Amino acid sequence: MPTVIFSVAAGGAIGATLRWAIVRWSGQALGLAFPYGTLIVNVLGSLVMGVAAVAMMERFPGSWGRFAPFLMTGVLGGFTTFSAFSLDALFLIERGRNLAAAAYIGGSVGLSIAGLWAGLALARGLWGP
Numbered sequence: 001m002p003t004v005i006f007s008v009a010a011g012g013a014i015g016a017t018l019r020w021a022i023v024r025w026s027g028q029a030l031g032l033a034f035p036y037g038t039l040i041v042n043v044l045g046s047l048v049m050g051v052a053a054v055a056m057m058e059r060f061p062g063s064w065g066r067f068a069p070f071l072m073t074g075v076l077g078g079f080t081t082f083s084a085f086s087l088d089a090l091f092l093i094e095r096g097r098n099l100a101a102a103a104y105i106g107g108s109v110g111l112s113i114a115g116l117w118a119g120l121a122l123a124r125g126l127w128g129p
Helices: 002-030 036-059 063-079 082-094 098-127
Strands: none
Touching: 002 036, 002 063, 036 063, 036 082, 063 082, 082 098
């Protein structure tokens, strides 16, 4: 178990550093008027998660248990949690659970935005504008 924890932590450090670098680069190269960096890491992270999921579950059976904590949870989780959200949503769709997928997608996005709004309001109420 400690080995898995260190694997996730190391992957998270790598993913978070990559995210920071891409967001910083995109802000300098593309401007800050639109969150290009966040869009890039969310799409790229989802793409990599899709490739990695198929590789580990279908192409190289048995590799999920060995590599998923580092790559999927650590690197991609640190890089973008949007990739995990996308994988979960697509798994629901692939299993024909379209209503559940729609609820998950709408709920995740809507409730996350609502949670952020509530957190902003709470912090502003505690510490002023």
